[in-house]
Amino acid sequence: MKWLWLLGVLALAPTGWSAEQDEPQGSVVRVRASIQPYDQFRPWQKKAPYGLNGTGVVLPGGRVLVTAALVANRTEVGLEKPGSAEKCAAEVEAIDYEANLALLRPERPEFLKGFRGLDLGPALRAGDMAEVWQLERNGELLRNQAEILTVGVGRYPNDEAGFLQYGVRVSLPKRDDSYTLPLIRQNELVGMVMMYDRDSQEGTAIPGPMIERFLEDAADGRYEGFPTLGVSWTPLRDPNLREEVKAPKSGGILVTRVNPRGTAGKAGLTEGDVILGVDGMKLDEDGNYRDSLYGLTAIGNLVRVRPKVGAKAKFSISRGGKEMELVGTYDRRARDEVAIPTLAFDAQPRYLVAGGLVFQELTGTYLQEWGDKWSERAPQRLVEYFVFQQEKRPDPDKKVVFLSQVLPASINLGYQQYSGLVLEKVNGKEIRDLAELASVLDQSPDGALVFEFRDDPGKLVVNAADVRAKQEEIQKAYGLPELRKL
Amino acid sequence: MVEVTSQVWDYRLPWNPGTVSSGRGAGFIVAGKKVITNAHVVSGARNITVQREADPRRYSAQVKYVAHDCDLAMLEVADPAFFKGTTHLDLGGIPELESVVSVYGFPIGGDRLSVTRGVVSRIDYNAYTHSGRESHLAIQIDAAINPGNSGGPVMQEDKVVGVAFQGFRGDVAQNVGYMIPTPVIRRFLKDVEDGKYDHYVDIAIRWMPLENPAMRQYLNRPNDGRGVVVTDIFSEGSSDGHLQKGDVLLSIDGHAIESDGSVRLDGKPVQLEEIVERKFSGEEVRLEVWREGRKESVRVPLKPADMFSMYENLYEPAPRYVLYGGLVFQPLTANLMAVLLGGADLRLKQKYTMFATDQMYRETPEPVILSAVLPDPSNVYLRGLAGQIVREINGKKIRTLADVETALASNGERTVIRFEGDSRPAVLKRNEVDLSTPRIMAQYGISEVSRTAVGDRRLAKGSASGEKSP
Numbered sequence: 001m002k003w004l005w006l007l008g009v010l011a012l013a014p015t016g017w018s019a020e021q022d023e024p025q026g027s028v029v030r031v032r033a034s035i036q037p038y039d040q041f042r043p044w045q046k047k048a049p050y051g052l053n054g055t056g057v058v059l060p061g062g063r064v065l066v067t068a069a070l071v072a073n074r075t076e077v078g079l080e081k082p083g084s085a086e087k088c089a090a091e092v093e094a095i096d097y098e099a100n101l102a103l104l105r106p107e108r109p110e111f112l113k114g115f116r117g118l119d120l121g122p123a124l125r126a127g128d129m130a131e132v133w134q135l136e137r138n139g140e141l142l143r144n145q146a147e148i149l150t151v152g153v154g155r156y157p158n159d160e161a162g163f164l165q166y167g168v169r170v171s172l173p174k175r176d177d178s179y180t181l182p183l184i185r186q187n188e189l190v191g192m193v194m195m196y197d198r199d200s201q202e203g204t205a206i207p208g209p210m211i212e213r214f215l216e217d218a219a220d221g222r223y224e225g226f227p228t229l230g231v232s233w234t235p236l237r238d239p240n241l242r243e244e245v246k247a248p249k250s251g252g253i254l255v256t257r258v259n260p261r262g263t264a265g266k267a268g269l270t271e272g273d274v275i276l277g278v279d280g281m282k283l284d285e286d287g288n289y290r291d292s293l294y295g296l297t298a299i300g301n302l303v304r305v306r307p308k309v310g311a312k313a314k315f316s317i318s319r320g321g322k323e324m325e326l327v328g329t330y331d332r333r334a335r336d337e338v339a340i341p342t343l344a345f346d347a348q349p350r351y352l353v354a355g356g357l358v359f360q361e362l363t364g365t366y367l368q369e370w371g372d373k374w375s376e377r378a379p380q381r382l383v384e385y386f387v388f389q390q391e392k393r394p395d396p397d398k399k400v401v402f403l404s405q406v407l408p409a410s411i412n413l414g415y416q417q418y419s420g421l422v423l424e425k426v427n428g429k430e431i432r433d434l435a436e437l438a439s440v441l442d443q444s445p446d447g448a449l450v451f452e453f454r455d456d457p458g459k460l461v462v463n464a465a466d467v468r469a470k471q472e473e474i475q476k477a478y479g480l481p482e483l484r485k486l
Numbered sequence: 487m488v489e490v491t492s493q494v495w496d497y498r499l500p501w502n503p504g505t506v507s508s509g510r511g512a513g514f515i516v517a518g519k520k521v522i523t524n525a526h527v528v529s530g531a532r533n534i535t536v537q538r539e540a541d542p543r544r545y546s547a548q549v550k551y552v553a554h555d556c557d558l559a560m561l562e563v564a565d566p567a568f569f570k571g572t573t574h575l576d577l578g579g580i581p582e583l584e585s586v587v588s589v590y591g592f593p594i595g596g597d598r599l600s601v602t603r604g605v606v607s608r609i610d611y612n613a614y615t616h617s618g619r620e621s622h623l624a625i626q627i628d629a630a631i632n633p634g635n636s637g638g639p640v641m642q643e644d645k646v647v648g649v650a651f652q653g654f655r656g657d658v659a660q661n662v663g664y665m666i667p668t669p670v671i672r673r674f675l676k677d678v679e680d681g682k683y684d685h686y687v688d689i690a691i692r693w694m695p696l697e698n699p700a701m702r703q704y705l706n707r708p709n710d711g712r713g714v715v716v717t718d719i720f721s722e723g724s725s726d727g728h729l730q731k732g733d734v735l736l737s738i739d740g741h742a743i744e745s746d747g748s749v750r751l752d753g754k755p756v757q758l759e760e761i762v763e764r765k766f767s768g769e770e771v772r773l774e775v776w777r778e779g780r781k782e783s784v785r786v787p788l789k790p791a792d793m794f795s796m797y798e799n800l801y802e803p804a805p806r807y808v809l810y811g812g813l814v815f816q817p818l819t820a821n822l823m824a825v826l827l828g829g830a831d832l833r834l835k836q837k838y839t840m841f842a843t844d845q846m847y848r849e850t851p852e853p854v855i856l857s858a859v860l861p862d863p864s865n866v867y868l869r870g871l872a873g874q875i876v877r878e879i880n881g882k883k884i885r886t887l888a889d890v891e892t893a894l895a896s897n898g899e900r901t902v903i904r905f906e907g908d909s910r911p912a913v914l915k916r917n918e919v920d921l922s923t924p925r926i927m928a929q930y931g932i933s934e935v936s937r938t939a940v941g942d943r944r945l946a947k948g949s950a951s952g953e954k955s956p
Contacts, residue, residue, distance in 0.1 A: 234910035238867030244902060244913040257908035375832055384836055388907070414697030448704045455843070457694040457717040458731065461704040 026116045028182060030080040030135050031056040031066050031104070037073040040369035041404070043349035043360060044480050049075065054180030055135050056104065057189055060117035064090065064104040065211065067180040067194045068097045069157055071104070072345045079106055083139020094218035096225055097343050098159040100194050100206060101214045121188030123209050123293045124148045124166060130185040132170050132193055146170035146183065149202065153298035157194070158343055161228065164301045166191055166205040179203065213305055224309045230262015230334025231255050236274065237285045245274060246321030252276040253287045253299070259334040259390060263313050267328025276323070277316040278302055337396040340364065340386050350434045352484040354441055355467040356409040356474050357451070357460070359423060361434050362386065362400035379420025381455055399433040403453065407478050411470050415460050422454040435486045487537045487592045488513045488523050488561070488637060489544070492530035497821045498858070500805035500814070501932045506532070512591035512638030513561065514646065517574045521547065521561040522671070523637030524651050525554045526616040528561065529801035536563055538572070539599045551678040554801060555686050557616040557651050557666060558674045577668045578645030581606045581625070589629050589650050589663070591638030604629025604663065611757060612664060615652055618820055619797035620686065622763060624664045631663030640665045673764060684767045685944065688791035689759065690723025691716050696734065696745045705734055706779055712736055713776065714747045721845055722793055722949050728786045734776035762788060793847045793946040796820065803943055808890045808936040811919035812860040812926045813868065813912070815876065817887045818853040826857070831873055833907050847946035852886040856905070860930055864922040868912050874905035885948055887938055
C-alpha cells in the first residue's frame with residue numbers, strides 16, 4: 001500500500017512534464033558532474049578537478065535520479081538531452097551517501113518537458129530479467145539485457161553496515177567513466193546500477209524498494225535518511241553459547257555491544273541480550289527474517305529500510321532466559337551523533353593554523369586520504385580512535401582535534417617533525433572541538449601557550465604573542481586563503 | 487668457514503620441531519681460541535662445523551655464547567688441531583671515514599675465501615635486522631655484503647675493525663654493506679667474561695630536542711644550545727622512579743648534551759644513548775638534570791628494557807602454547823605476528839604496535855592470542871575466533887600464558903573465554919573437551935598439551951595491580 005501512496009505524492013508535484021512522448025529515450029538524460037574534492041592533507045584547498053558522466057533517470061515530477069557517488073564533491077552538475085547539445089544545470093535536492101542515491105532538480109523545469117518520467121516497478125527476485133539502460137555518445141539508447149543473480153544485504157560504497165542490493169549479470173560496453181545506470185523492466189524503474197566489474201561482468205544495483213524509501217523521505221523537502229539500530233551482534237548457532245546466554249531453543253542473535261544513543265540502546269537493549277524478533281518478525285540464529293518479497297533476508301533490511309526515522313521499533317528479546325518486549329523509536333543518532341564522522345563529502349574540512357601548527361578535526365574521509373592501506377599508514381592513534389570509537393571516544397561532543405602537520409617557520413623550530421598528534425589541552429583547558437580551540441587561542445594572554453597532546457612528545461610550547469605577530473607572515477608565506485575554517 | 491644446520495620453529499604449528507635448513511657463514515679466531523661469527527649464522531643451530539681456508543678437515547663446533555641483540559656469537563671448537571698454526575686476530579678501533587677496509591668471507595659464487603675491498607662511508611646508528619628491535623652503532627661500507635660474508639672479519643692494517651653482518655635489501659641501494667664495529671664486539675666480549683651473556687641495557691625514556699626558544703623559556707632554560715627534554719618514561723625501565731617527564735637532561739657521565747641530543751665521545755659527536763650502550767646491566771649513568779627550576783644530580787641504574795622484548799625475533803626458545811579443545815593459545819610475539827600478519831585483524835595489529843607506547847605491559851605483560859582453532863567436530867562454531875586477543879577465561883583476567891593454564895584448570899562444567907573488543911565469547915563444555923583433546927592431539931600429531939616454561943626469556947613484569955580491570 002505504501003507503494004501507491006508514494007506514486008500519489010509524486011503525481012501531485014506541480015511541474016510541466018507530459019506523457020505525450022512514448023519513446024524510451026525520453027526517460028533518461030546524460031548527467032555530467034564536475035568533481036573537485038577538498039584536499040584533506042591541505043584542507044585550505046581543493047584537489048585537481050575531474051569530470052564524471054552517468055545516465056540519470058527521469059522521474060515523474062520532473063526530477064532526475066542518480067547515484068550519490070556520481071555527484072559527491074561536485075562543483076557543478078549538468079543535465080544533457082541525449083542526441084542534442086541542449087544542457088541545463090541541476091541542483092541536488094536530496095542526497096544520501098549511505099544509500100548512494102541523489103535526486104537532481106533541473107534549474108529550468110521546462111528542460112524536461114517532453115520527457116516521460118519513469119514509475120517505480122515492483123521489487124525483483126533472483127532469476128528475474130531486466131535491462132540496464134546506457135546512453136551512447138550519439139544519444140542512442142543501449143538496452144543491455146541483465147539477469148538478477150542475487151538479492152541480499154551487502155556493503156554499499158559508503159556504508160559498512162549494509163543495505164539490500166541486487167547482484168546483476170550484464171555485459172556493459174564502456175561508455176562513461178562511472179557506472180550510474182538505471183535498471184529497467186517493462187519501462188519501469190526497478191533499480192540503479194552503482195558498481196560494475198568488467199572482468200566478471202557482474203554488477204551491483206540499488207533495488208527499487210531502496211529508491212522508493214529514498215524518494216518518500218525526500219518528498220517533503222526534508223531528507224532524514226535511513227535509521228540505524230546501533231548494536232553489534234553475533235550469530236547464535238553455537239549450542240554451547242546459547243546455553244551460556246540462556247537463549248530459547250531456537251532463533252535469535254546475541255547483542256555484543258550497544259550504542260546508548262541508538263535506536264536499540266534508547267529502547268533499553270543491553271549487551272548480552274538475545275534479540276528474538278523485531279517488529280513482529282522472527283529472527284533466525286544468523287539474524288535473518290522471512291521477508292514477504294525476498295524470502296530469507298538479513299536483519300539490516302528489516303531495521304534500516306522498512307521503517308522510517310520516527311517509526312515505532314518493537315524488540316522481542318530474551319534476557320537471562322526471560323523473554324520480554326522492548327519498545328523504542330527508530331532514529332539515526334548512533335550514526336549521526338559521533339565524535340568522528342565517517343563521511344565528510346562536499347564540506348570543506350575544518351582546520352585552524354596557529355604559529356604554523358595545523359590542527360584538524362578527525363573524519364573517516366581524512367583517514368581514507370592515506371590510501372587503500374590507510375589503517376596501516378595513517379597515524380595509529382587516529383586509526384584507533386576512528387575504528388574503535390565506541391570504546392575509545394564514545395562522547396559525540398568530544399571531537400578528535402589533532403595536529404595534522406607543521407608548516408615550518410621560525411616560531412615552530414624543533415617541532416617540525418611532529419604530526420598526527422591528538423590534542424587534549426591548551427594551557428590546561430580541555431579542548432572538545434576546533435571551535436573551542438579557536439576561542440581558547442583568541443582569549444589566551446601573551447605568554448606561553450602550552451599544547452598538550454595524547455602522545456609523545458606530550459607538550460609543545462609557543463608564545464601566544466609570537467603566534468599573533470607571525471600569523472600574517474605564515475599565511476602569506478604558504479599562500480593560505482584562510483587561517484581557519486571552523 | 488662456518489657451516490650450520492639449523493632448525494626454525496614454526497609458530498603456526500608451535501608443537502612441531504620446525505624445519506631444517508643449512509647455510510654457511512664466516513668467522514674469525516680471537517684471543518683465547520674462540521671463533522667469533524654472527525648470531526644469525528648460528529641461530530637455531532643443531533650442528534655446526536668449521537673449516538679453515540686451505541685445510542680440508544671439518545671440525546665440530548659448539549655455540550658458547552650468542553647475543554641476538556647485537557648479532558654476535560662465540561663458538562668453541564673442541565679439537566685443538568683446528569687452532570694449530572693459527573694466530574688470533576686483534577681488535578682495532580673505529581676506522582676513519584673514506585679509509586679502505588677488506589672484507590673476508592665465503593659469499594655465494596664459490597667455495598674459497600673471498601676478499602673484497604670497500605671504503606668506510608658512514609658511521610651511525612642502524613637497525614640490527616636479526617633481532618628486529620635493536621639499533622646500535624654500525625659502519626656502512628661500499629662493498630656488498632652477501633650471504634656467506636656474514637660473520638667474517640673486516641680488516642684494516644692487520645686488525646679487525648668490524649664483523650660483516652648485513653647488506654641492504656631491495657633495489658633502493660646497491661653496493662651497501664654494514665659491519666658491526668669494535669665497540670659493539672668489545673662489549674660482547676666483556677659481557678660474556680662472567681660466563682653468560684646479558685642483554686643490552688636501555689635508559690628507557692623518550693626525549694625531544696630543545697631547540698624551540700619558547701619551549702626553552704617555558705622550562706626556564708637559557709638559550710645556550712644545551713639539553714633535551716624528557717617526554718616519556720617507560721615504567722619498569724631503568725629511569726622509572728629516577729627521572730620525570732619534563733626533566734631537562736644537561737649532561738650524561740660528564741658529557742655535555744647538546745640541544746639535539748648529541749654528546750662528544752672521543753672528539754666525535756654521537757647520540758647520548760651511545761654512553762648508555764657501552765655500559766652493562768647493574769652499572770649506572772650520572773645525569774645532570776634541570777628539574778623544576780634547579781639543577782639536580784641523578785643516578786640511573788641501568789637494566790635491559792624488558793618491556794620491548796615482545797618485538798624481538800626469537801630463535802632458540804621453543805614456541806610456548808596451550809592447547810584446549812583444539813584452541814591454540816600463544817603469547818603475542820614478533821614471531822607469531824610474522825605468521826599471522828596479513829590475516830591479523832586491526833585490533834591485534836594495534837595491540838602489537840601500541841603495546842610499548844601505551845605501556846600496556848603494565849596490565850598485560852604478555853598478551854595471549856587465540857592463534858588457531860584446529861578443526862574438530864567439537865569446535866565448528868569457534869573457528870571464526872582465531873586471531874582474537876584473550877581477555878579473560880572463566881572470570882580470570884589473562885595477563886600471561888601461565889594465567890591461561892591456571893584459568894583453564896578451574897573446575898566448572900563450562901569454560902567461558904572472553905576476548906577484547908565486541909567479539910562473542912567462546913563457550914566449551916569440559917566433558918566435551920576431555921573427549922576431544924586426545925582426539926585432536928592424535929589427529930594433528932601433537933605430543934604435548936602445552937609448553938609454558940618461560941626459561942631465561944625476559945618479560946615485562948606487569949607492575950599494575952593484577953586485579954584492575956582493563
